[in-house]
Amino acid sequence: MNRIVFISTGPGNPQYLLPMAHQVIAQSQVLIGRPDLLDLWEHQNKVKLTVNMNSLFHQLIEFQNKHELTAVLISGDATLFSLLNNFHFPLNIEVIPGISSFQYFCSRLKINWNTLKIINLHGNKKLSPFILALEQGYEMMVFTGGLHSATDLLKIAALVSPNRRGTLGVNLSLPEEFIQSGTVQELCSTHLSKSDLVLIYLSPGERKGIGFFEDEDYIRTNIPFSKKETRMMVCSLLELSPAMTVLEIGGGSGGITIDIARRISEGILFSLEKNQEACQLIQQNCERFRIDNVQCIHGTAPNDIPQKLFDRIFIGGSGGSLSSIIDNSSKLLKKGGILVMTALSLLHVTEGINRIKNNPFQPLSIFQQSISRIDPNDKNLMVKSLNPIFFIKAVKS
Numbered sequence: 001m002n003r004i005v006f007i008s009t010g011p012g013n014p015q016y017l018l019p020m021a022h023q024v025i026a027q028s029q030v031l032i033g034r035p036d037l038l039d040l041w042e043h044q045n046k047v048k049l050t051v052n053m054n055s056l057f058h059q060l061i062e063f064q065n066k067h068e069l070t071a072v073l074i075s076g077d078a079t080l081f082s083l084l085n086n087f088h089f090p091l092n093i094e095v096i097p098g099i100s101s102f103q104y105f106c107s108r109l110k111i112n113w114n115t116l117k118i119i120n121l122h123g124n125k126k127l128s129p130f131i132l133a134l135e136q137g138y139e140m141m142v143f144t145g146g147l148h149s150a151t152d153l154l155k156i157a158a159l160v161s162p163n164r165r166g167t168l169g170v171n172l173s174l175p176e177e178f179i180q181s182g183t184v185q186e187l188c189s190t191h192l193s194k195s196d197l198v199l200i201y202l203s204p205g206e207r208k209g210i211g212f213f214e215d216e217d218y219i220r221t222n223i224p225f226s227k228k229e230t231r232m233m234v235c236s237l238l239e240l241s242p243a244m245t246v247l248e249i250g251g252g253s254g255g256i257t258i259d260i261a262r263r264i265s266e267g268i269l270f271s272l273e274k275n276q277e278a279c280q281l282i283q284q285n286c287e288r289f290r291i292d293n294v295q296c297i298h299g300t301a302p303n304d305i306p307q308k309l310f311d312r313i314f315i316g317g318s319g320g321s322l323s324s325i326i327d328n329s330s331k332l333l334k335k336g337g338i339l340v341m342t343a344l345s346l347l348h349v350t351e352g353i354n355r356i357k358n359n360p361f362q363p364l365s366i367f368q369q370s371i372s373r374i375d376p377n378d379k380n381l382m383v384k385s386l387n388p389i390f391f392i393k394a395v396k397s
Helices: 019-027 035-041 056-066 101-109 128-136 150-160 228-238 255-263 276-288 322-332 346-357
Strands: 003-008 030-033 047-050 069-074 093-096 117-120 140-144 165-170 178-183 198-202 245-249 268-273 294-298 310-315 333-343 365-369 372-374 383-385 389-395
Touching: 003 019, 003 056, 019 069, 019 093, 030 035, 030 056, 035 047, 056 069, 101 140, 101 165, 101 198, 117 128, 128 150, 128 255, 140 150, 150 165, 150 198, 228 255, 228 310, 228 333, 228 365, 228 389, 245 255, 245 322, 255 268, 255 276, 255 294, 268 276, 276 294, 310 322, 322 333, 322 346, 333 346, 346 389
Parallel strands: 003 069, 003 093, 030 047, 030 069, 117 140, 245 268, 245 310, 268 294, 310 333
Antiparallel strands: 140 198, 165 178, 165 198, 333 389, 365 389, 372 383
């Protein structure tokens, strides 16, 4: 059968290609790749085509039928953040591995990369994994360029830990290679093009963990707002992990929204809120805390709930439709998924319990949280009670 081979071309210097890659390129009848990669083999007489993702599938089908060997040039290693991820169709594809700019950079820095957190922001607009990794103090390597320049990301890093050490790598392995080290604050002043593919190495930082902001840190109006202790309990009951898809019904001011989103940095939170002013407030708080994995939906439940499967569902408000919301949540929650709801009145607790029992959930957890706060600056250390909150937790069976 005719062959299609995806070739890892390394960081751009032909010296870093495997001998097998050179051999396949020489034997191929067609070369497909970026213009700069094709230029490396301009002396070879064969069909050369630049990558066009809209037509590449049809081109490969055509070439597989007409030519014995078609080679597709992939920058770096084909298995690391490459267009190989876009190919989910039945073609007989082979892959030749290679080194990436990331591996090359690690060798230049003389560091072991098996514990590095690798974050790709090259053409990727989602900043949440990067911000979480900063707060967690991970040692990391960041691919930048395009939507987020290295300078933009360094400025964000400087807000979290300005004295953290880092190193920039540009045009790695090429004659114009540029490597510079310093604190992230110092590196912010480095002149870089927004379109440059830049690698940023960040040394380990302080392990801060994912904490909870204070109530006064949020932008607030007269719209209901969940206290810090309630937000802590909700996140604990939901048992969140980074790549989850979560639905929040009744986002309010965005307090719980923010705390859920920070704990699913690689996932997405759909926050459904019927109050337009509240939706704007949620968006303002997301901007304040640099949260970009929240999709706020202005609408009512259950009619406007996104019709997709969720790992977790939190019901913070029901607008008088609690029973139908629970019925819909039962259908959209994955097997083993967790439903958590809060309530202020026994009436809503009773309605919630009865409706959950009519749906395929395992035994419930039901309890009340009563919190009292003491201001350490108050000379009398007066105890001030917060409104009691009821919690219901159920697991989809």
